[in-house]
Amino acid sequence: MGACMRVAVTVWENRISPVFDSANMLMIAQVEKSEVVERSYEQVSTQCVDQVARTLCDKNVNQVICGAVSEESALILENHGIELIPFLAGEIELVLDRYIKGETLETFVMPGCFCRCKRCKMN
Amino acid sequence: MSDSQLVVEETTATILDSISDGVFTVDHSWHITSFNLAAEKITGIKRNEALGRFCWEVFRSNMCEGDCALKRTMKEGKPFVSSSTYIINGQKKRIPINVSTSVLKNKDGVVLGGVETFRDHSLVEELRKEIEGRYSFGEMISRSKAMQDIFLILKQVAESDSTVLIEGETGTGKEVMARTIHQQSARSDEQFVAINCGALPDSLLESELFGYKAGAFTGATKDKEGLFASAGNGTIFLDEIGETSAAFQVRLLRVLEEREYQPLGSVKKLKCTARIITATNRNLSEMVEAETFRRDLFYRINTVRLLLPPLRERLEDLPLLVDRFVEKINRLKDRQVKGVDEKVLGLLMEHDFPGNIRELENIIEHGFILCKDQAISVQHIPSHLQKSKPLTQKNLSFENVVDDAESKLILQTLEKNNYNRLATAKALGIHKATLFRKIKKLHLSLPEKDGRNTSIQ
Numbered sequence: 041m042g043a044c045m046r047v048a049v050t051v052w053e054n055r056i057s058p059v060f061d062s063a064n065m066l067m068i069a070q071v072e073k074s075e076v077v078e079r080s081y082e083q084v085s086t087q088c089v090d091q092v093a094r095t096l097c098d099k100n101v102n103q104v105i106c107g108a109v110s111e112e113s114a115l116i117l118e119n120h121g122i123e124l125i126p127f128l129a130g131e132i133e134l135v136l137d138r139y140i141k142g143e144t145l146e147t148f149v150m151p152g153c154f155c156r157c158k159r160c161k162m163n
Numbered sequence: 164m165s166d167s168q169l170v171v172e173e174t175t176a177t178i179l180d181s182i183s184d185g186v187f188t189v190d191h192s193w194h195i196t197s198f199n200l201a202a203e204k205i206t207g208i209k210r211n212e213a214l215g216r217f218c219w220e221v222f223r224s225n226m227c228e229g230d231c232a233l234k235r236t237m238k239e240g241k242p243f244v245s246s247s248t249y250i251i252n253g254q255k256k257r258i259p260i261n262v263s264t265s266v267l268k269n270k271d272g273v274v275l276g277g278v279e280t281f282r283d284h285s286l287v288e289e290l291r292k293e294i295e296g297r298y299s300f301g302e303m304i305s306r307s308k309a310m311q312d313i314f315l316i317l318k319q320v321a322e323s324d325s326t327v328l329i330e331g332e333t334g335t336g337k338e339v340m341a342r343t344i345h346q347q348s349a350r351s352d353e354q355f356v357a358i359n360c361g362a363l364p365d366s367l368l369e370s371e372l373f374g375y376k377a378g379a380f381t382g383a384t385k386d387k388e389g390l391f392a393s394a395g396n397g398t399i400f401l402d403e404i405g406e407t408s409a410a411f412q413v414r415l416l417r418v419l420e421e422r423e424y425q426p427l428g429s430v431k432k433l434k435c436t437a438r439i440i441t442a443t444n445r446n447l448s449e450m451v452e453a454e455t456f457r458r459d460l461f462y463r464i465n466t467v468r469l470l471l472p473p474l475r476e477r478l479e480d481l482p483l484l485v486d487r488f489v490e491k492i493n494r495l496k497d498r499q500v501k502g503v504d505e506k507v508l509g510l511l512m513e514h515d516f517p518g519n520i521r522e523l524e525n526i527i528e529h530g531f532i533l534c535k536d537q538a539i540s541v542q543h544i545p546s547h548l549q550k551s552k553p554l555t556q557k558n559l560s561f562e563n564v565v566d567d568a569e570s571k572l573i574l575q576t577l578e579k580n581n582y583n584r585l586a587t588a589k590a591l592g593i594h595k596a597t598l599f600r601k602i603k604k605l606h607l608s609l610p611e612k613d614g615r616n617t618s619i620q
Contacts, residue, residue, distance in 0.1 A: 052228050059251060062225040087497055108223040108251035127253065129220040150220050152208035153253040 045071050047139070048096055049132050050106040051081070056128055056135060056148075060109035061086050067132060068101055071140050089113045093120040105135060108150065127153035183282075185260075188267055189218050189233065190276040205260070205283045207252045218279075224250045224260075233277045236264040240274070247284065259284040295483075301343035303336065304487055307477035313469055320467050321347035326419065328404075328464045329442040331471030334521030337442040338402060340471065345398040350438060353397030356390045361406030368411060370427055379428025391424055394437035404464065405445035405456060416460045439464070446579050446590075453586040474516040474523065481511055484520060488527040489539075500531055503539040510541065510548055570605045573598070582609060 048066045050057035057063035063086050070078035082099075084092045089112070096104065097120055104117060109126040117124055128135055130148040138145055176199075179186050185202035187195050198213040198221075206213075208221055219227040225248055226232065232243045242265040249257045260281045267275045298306045300314040320327060321344045329337045338357060345355045360368055370380075374389030390399060407415070418424045419439065423432040441464045450456035474480070489502050503511075507530075516522050526548065530539035541549050573591070580586040588598040602609065 058219040058227045059223055059225050061251070061257075062228055064229075085497055087499070107220075109255060110251055110257050111255040112257075114255055126255075129217070150223070150253075151212040151216055152206065152221075 045103065046099065046101045047071060047103045047105060047136065048082075048101045049104070049136060051132060054131055054133070056105065056107050056130060056132055058107040058129065060104075060106040060126065061089075061113050063106070066092075066096075068099060069136060069140075074140050074142075076136065076140065086113070089116040093117050093122060096120070096122055105139065185281045185283075186278065187213070187218065187221075188276055188278045191237075191274075193218050195221055196276060202281075205258065205281065206250065207254070222250055222279075223252075224248050224262075226262075232262055232264045233279050236266055237274070237277045240266055242266070250281075259288045298483060301346055302339050303343055304483050305477060305480045306483060307472065307480055309470075309472045310477060310480070313471075317344065318347055320344060320469070322349065323467070324348065324350075324438055325466040326438070326464050327440045327467045327469065328447070329440065329469050329471060330447065331442075331444065332473045332519055333444045334516075334519035335471040335473055336520050337444075337471060338400060340469065341398070341400040341440045341442065344440060345400075345438075348398070348438070350397050354394050355398050355400065356394040356437075357400040357402060358390055359402045360411075361403030365408050365411050368407070369414065373414075373424050374426040376426055376428035379426075383428065386426075389424075389426060391418070391435050391437060392433065396436050397438070399437045399439055401439065401441045403443060404441040405443035405447055405450060409457070412457045412460045416457065416463060419460075419463045449580055449586060449590055452589070453580055453583050455581060455583075474519040475514075478512055481523070482508065484523055485511070485527060488524050492528060492531050496531065498531065500534060501538045503527075503530065504541075506541055507539055507544055510544070510550075514548060566605060569601060570607060573601060573605070573607060577609065 046068055048068045050060055050063035051065040051067045052058065052063065057065070064084060066082045066084050068080045068082060069076045070080075082095065084095065086092055093116055096102075096117075102121060103123045103125065105125045105128055107127065107129060109117075109124065114124055114126065125139070125145070127150045128145060128148045129150050135145065135148050138148070179197070179199040180201075182199070183201055185205045186197075186199045187202050188197045190196050194215055195213050195218055198208075198210045200210075202208075202213070203210055206221065206223075213221045218233065219231075224231075226246070232246050236243045242263070244263045246262045247259065248262055249259045251257055261284050262279060262281045264277060264279045267278050269275055295304070298304050298311075300317055303310070303314070305311065305314070327341075327344060329340050331337050341357070342355055345351060358368075358371060363371065366380075370383075370387070370389070372389050372391055374387050374392055375383050377383055377385045401415075414424075418435055422435050424435055425432050445456075447456055447461055447465070451458045451461045474484075485503055485508065489500055492498065493500055511523070511526070518525070526544055527539070529545055530543040533543040534540065573587070576587045576590050577584075580590060584598060585595055588595040591598065593601075601607075
């Protein structure tokens with residue numbers, strides 16, 4: 041995870057929002073050399089997922105970490121070329137830190153789910 | 164723990180595991196402390212995976228973040244019954260549920276946490292969609308007998324390509340029906356073009372419909388295609404056909420008979436391949452009798468005649484239409500208004516709706532402006548609707564009720580017949596002299612015109 045990238049996380053206070061479809065805040069983290077160098081916050085309305093997806097694309101975000109997400113919303117985001125890492129729960133900074141360092145996210149997976157990030161799928 | 168306490172615990176667990184509603188309890192820090200069998204089944208999460216986790220990580224409802232029922236219950240100490248929401252399971256599926264919450268207290272009244280009960284509403288939702296599907300036809304929705312009878316034949320009418328006449332009061336959905344017919348027809352991929360014939364004077368109406376050549380009249384600097392040409396092989400909807408002049412009716416009749424028309428200022432005839440649907444809020448057959456509408460044109464446009472009932476005659480559709488408008492405006496304005504409350508529905512059921520469905524939509528839109536994403540309540544609707552109509556002693560008098568009804572009927576019939584007294588008497592099935600006597604007795608004030616001077620060849 042060395043290159044520059046932008047990752048968004050759905051926010052609920054200091055935790056990942058439990059349900060993407062009702063989240064109303066995104067934190068966008070600029071990551072360089074496995075460190076968060078900048079954070080910005082964007083208020084969104086996930087009632088219109090298409091609009092959210094376009095906002096993310098405009099801001100060059102191509103990965104989203106979130107909680108539970110419905111099939112419909114997931115499809116819209118993926119159709120915009122956004123990689124979704126859903127069904128995660130926990131404090132944002134902890135999850136993000138693990139993610140950008142390339143470490144496993146198993147401990148943050150919601151009950152009854154499995155980790156859907158590319159690394160875990162490959163393993 | 165003593166033996167008896169163990170027995171009580173085991174009995175409680177057995178009871179909870181035997182019911183079909185999901186039940187879970189939380190402590191003060193929102194960790195799940197119990198999770199019954201039905202909760203496992205509905206959420207797809209095993210009890211041992213749920214226990215000790217934050218409730219929002221397990222339940223995953225769209226209300227967890229902003230409007231958690233359990234949070235409100237724990238804060239206010241009051242139970243909260245029956246709230247509809249959805250949860251998302253591990254397969255990304257939304258499961259509609261109905262939720263109730265209560266405070267968990269020990270025998271000393273000390274709050275231990277909260278309990279949430281939830282029921283899987285998937286089947287109810289499916290049935291609701293199926294029933295709604297039965298009550299829908301394209302954009303239209305109704306459970307009334309009159310409309311269901313229309314829905315039964317509408318597909319065949321649409322596919323037949325015949326000229327259609329839609330009659331109904333203003334705001335009853337004539338254009339919506341015309342569009343629905345177009346969408347269900349073989350012309351659905353072609354244009355749907357609408358024009359209000361009552362809004363334009365003859366000269367403008369003809370130039371709009373037939374188009375014109377450059378130089379046809381002052382201001383015609385270049386050729387312009389008319390709506391018949393724009394419609395092409397699609398559908399042209401002529402609204403308020405009853406408001407057209409005698410001269411225009413002659414021209415329209417020729418187009419319908421010969422399927423040809425001439426743009427203004429042109430000598431060349433063009434083919435009309437569009438399907439024609441007309442509409443009016445007048446009673447055309449009465450106008451024909453009163454000689455204010457051409458009989459030959461009436462029979463041309465009347466191949467299929469559909470009568471849309473006014474909203475006051477289909478009040479059983481009010482909840483369906485309210486839901487439809489709430490859903491539509493929520494979508495357009497990105498809001499989450501939960502509908503109207505029971506008191507508002509009751510007040511709406513008492514209203515006459517002279518503006519019919521259009522008026523209802525305006526009322527709901529008015530409600531949206533004033534309410535903030537809860538349910539629309541009485542203070543959010545227009546003030547003239549906010550009070551129930553009282554039944555006063557005067558209103559209850561039989562004579563007054565009969566007189567009111569007679570006045571209303573006479574005035575409505577006069578208006579429909581353009582104040583032609585003879586035609587009105589005929590429509591009401593009474594002698595002209597009787598009509599005059601009733602007008603005098605009921606002190607009805609009428610306009611000067613009497614509708615006798617608009618007869619046509």
